[in-house]
Amino acid sequence: MNGDGKVWNDDIVLMGEVNSDITLNTELGDVNHDGYVDSIDATAVLLYYADLSNDNYDNYTAEEHENFKKYGNMSKEELGDDYVDCIDTSLILQKYAGLSATE
Numbered sequence: 001m002n003g004d005g006k007v008w009n010d011d012i013v014l015m016g017e018v019n020s021d022i023t024l025n026t027e028l029g030d031v032n033h034d035g036y037v038d039s040i041d042a043t044a045v046l047l048y049y050a051d052l053s054n055d056n057y058d059n060y061t062a063e064e065h066e067n068f069k070k071y072g073n074m075s076k077e078e079l080g081d082d083y084v085d086c087i088d089t090s091l092i093l094q095k096y097a098g099l100s101a102t103e
Contacts, residue, residue: 029092031072037099042092045072049085 029037031044048068051059060068072084074091 026071028071029074029095031068033071037092038096039093041072042089042096044068045084045092046086046089048072049089052084 026033027037029041031041031048034040045068048060051057057065068084069082072088072092073082074088074095075081075083075085078091079087
């Protein structure tokens, strides 16, 4: 997405550029707002978690942090946590597997 020939977190963030029209129709787990909950979303959440684990908070804007908290925290209802972490990645993949099996 950014033209450097590599797929990294920057590319995922660019793919999920948020505007108000897209955000209104986004479901939990769809962190890049493309209308699908899939492995791309899981990868984005995992990269986000890795960055935060390494104190790389500044790699994200306040809007991007809010986006991950709002759409990437799959475990909030089940575990009552406010963390976006590898558990959420796993739950996104489970949701994706369930959606794929029904298509």
